[in-house]
Amino acid sequence: MRIRPAGxxxxxxxxxxxxxxxxxxxxxxxxxxxxxRREHGDLSVVEIxxxxxxxxxxxxxxPAATADLLSRWTPAVTAAxxxxxxxxxxxxxxxVVPVEFDxxxxxxxxxxxxxxxxxxxxxxxxxxxxxxxxxxxxxFPYLTGLPADLALPRLPTPRPRVPAGSxxxxxxxxxxxxxxxxxxxxxxxxxxxxxFDVDGDPPARLGPGTxxxxxxx
Amino acid sequence: MNRxxxxxxxxxxxxxxVQDLGRPGWAHLGVPRSGALDPTALRLAxxxxxxxxxxxxLEITLSxxxxxxxxxxxxxxxxxxxxxxAGDRPGDTGRPLTVPAGTVLHVGPARRGVRxxxxxxxxxxxxxxxxxxxTDTLAGLGPPVLRDGDLLQLGVPRAEPAxxxxxxGPPPAPELRLSVRLxxxxxxxxxxxxDLLFGTAYTVSPVSNRVGARLAGAxxxxxxxxxxxxxxxxxxxxxVPADGQPLIFLADHPTTGGYPVIGVVTDVTxxxxxxxxxxxxxxxxxx
Numbered sequence: 001m002r003i004r005p006a007g008x009x010x011x012x013x014x015x016x017x018x019x020x021x022x023x024x025x026x027x028x029x030x031x032x033x034x035x036x037r038r039e040h041g042d043l044s045v046v047e048i049x050x051x052x053x054x055x056x057x058x059x060x061x062x063p064a065a066t067a068d069l070l071s072r073w074t075p076a077v078t079a080a081x082x083x084x085x086x087x088x089x090x091x092x093x094x095x096v097v098p099v100e101f102d103x104x105x106x107x108x109x110x111x112x113x114x115x116x117x118x119x120x121x122x123x124x125x126x127x128x129x130x131x132x133x134x135x136x137x138x139x140f141p142y143l144t145g146l147p148a149d150l151a152l153p154r155l156p157t158p159r160p161r162v163p164a165g166s167x168x169x170x171x172x173x174x175x176x177x178x179x180x181x182x183x184x185x186x187x188x189x190x191x192x193x194x195x196f197d198v199d200g201d202p203p204a205r206l207g208p209g210t211x212x213x214x215x216x217x
Numbered sequence: 218m219n220r221x222x223x224x225x226x227x228x229x230x231x232x233x234x235v236q237d238l239g240r241p242g243w244a245h246l247g248v249p250r251s252g253a254l255d256p257t258a259l260r261l262a263x264x265x266x267x268x269x270x271x272x273x274x275l276e277i278t279l280s281x282x283x284x285x286x287x288x289x290x291x292x293x294x295x296x297x298x299x300x301x302x303a304g305d306r307p308g309d310t311g312r313p314l315t316v317p318a319g320t321v322l323h324v325g326p327a328r329r330g331v332r333x334x335x336x337x338x339x340x341x342x343x344x345x346x347x348x349x350x351x352t353d354t355l356a357g358l359g360p361p362v363l364r365d366g367d368l369l370q371l372g373v374p375r376a377e378p379a380x381x382x383x384x385x386g387p388p389p390a391p392e393l394r395l396s397v398r399l400x401x402x403x404x405x406x407x408x409x410x411x412d413l414l415f416g417t418a419y420t421v422s423p424v425s426n427r428v429g430a431r432l433a434g435a436x437x438x439x440x441x442x443x444x445x446x447x448x449x450x451x452x453x454x455x456x457v458p459a460d461g462q463p464l465i466f467l468a469d470h471p472t473t474g475g476y477p478v479i480g481v482v483t484d485v486t487x488x489x490x491x492x493x494x495x496x497x498x499x500x501x502x503x504x
Contacts, residue, residue, distance in 0.1 A: 004401035007454070047241065050245065051448040056448065134246045
């Protein structure tokens with residue numbers, strides 16, 4: 001773990017470190033730990049933003065003092081802690097996402113993985129996903145859980161319009177488009193589950209830390 | 218019962234949006250902070266009309282706009298150097314202006330600078346989205362960009378307008394000097410890139426918007442090849458995409474990004490008035 005400066009009010013916790021713990025587990029452990037610390041009043045911060053290998057702390061009154069605290073805090077990083085849902089203001093438990101697996105890129109995914117389409121579906125419905133982070137658009141979840149060797153390239157040319165609810169794959173992640181937008185991920189299906197509702201509490205159905213399971217409809 | 222006061226948008230102009238101080242606290246869900254590009258200017262406009270500083274006003278870009286107020290109201294305009302006219306009566310920026318019901322308010326094109334902020338006593342009362350009335354041009358949250366014929370409801374004025382003659386904002390500088398702190402990914406660049414960043418002039422590119430100010434100038438060479446996995450982005454982050462031309466993130470910036478951030482600009486508010494072609498020089502915070 002390394003603490004990197006990010007301007008006058010922020011720190012970037014870089015979990016890219018030679019350790020026997022996977023980076024994404026370290027990120028999730030820190031996210032949960034920092035969230036808890038903030039809830040308990042040990043940490044004053046406006047934004048805690050997990051990402052692929054980092055957690056950004058933004059809106060810190062005194063980044064140097066926080067950096068000092070971070071060097072003394074040790075989150076509980078265990079496979080079990082990462083696999084179980086963590087309390088983070090409503091994103092707990094497992095969310096079942098009903099998916100109609102009819103995406104136009106299923107054959108392409110099967111080709112990349114060296115299997116047939118039914119095997120792709122078995123893999124996706126058999127994976128226990130977890131929301132590593134959100135980004136790209138409000139409520140867009142980056143779901144981890146697929147083995148690293150199944151990472152996929154993006155389309156060489158992004159589609160100008162990917163419909164809302166599209167379930168897609170890119171790199172090591174699965175994702176679900178909360179609203180229609182351009183996008184270069186490989187489309188495997190779609191869901192009717194609303195992902196982002198500004199009147200919801202929390203507004204994103206799949207926030208960081210949420211466990212996700214896909215079921216075929 | 219009287220009908221609520223409204224603003225009728227007669228000419229929306231190039232880009233007029235409702236802005237307040239934004240929606241902090243949701244970045245982990247992919248929701249940008251958004252809000253006025255120069256929050257200090259919006260706060261001042263609000264104070265001049267007796268509003269709380271976080272009240273929603275209008276951010277008016279470059280070509281001005283024309284509005285009609287259905288009820289008598291106090292307004293104030295801050296920011297770019299523009300001509301203001303209430304009916305036939307000339308007004309001033311930086312001064313509360315009380316206009317009778319039915320008055321057509323003209324905010325002229327920016328003679329210097331880019332953006333103006335207009336506050337109306339009572340504030341613009343569009344529905345809040347995640348605690349803010351700001352239009353986020355990237356995430357598509359908040360009210361849509363204003364169009365000719367729109368009607369905007371106003372809130373009830375709470376306090377008396379400020380008793381001031383006129384406030385004077387700083388004129389837009391012909392050359393911007395921006396203080397930048399290195400990191401978090403300055404180590405992804407060659408030492409020569411840092412020399413270029415601090416030693417050469419950049420110009421603001423015409424493709425700049427509320428998401429970011431794109432700069433043109435010496436390309437910043439990378440020391441580390443390959444892609445950076447997505448990471449959280451702060452306001453003022455100087456991101457360097459593959460072409461090496463830096464981009465400074467403004468209010469509607471995405472919450473995460475996949476290009477390395479060489480440094481973070483301490484104060485981005487002068488960029489709100491930077492026209493394309495404006496020279497930008499970077500210096501370290503120690504100088």
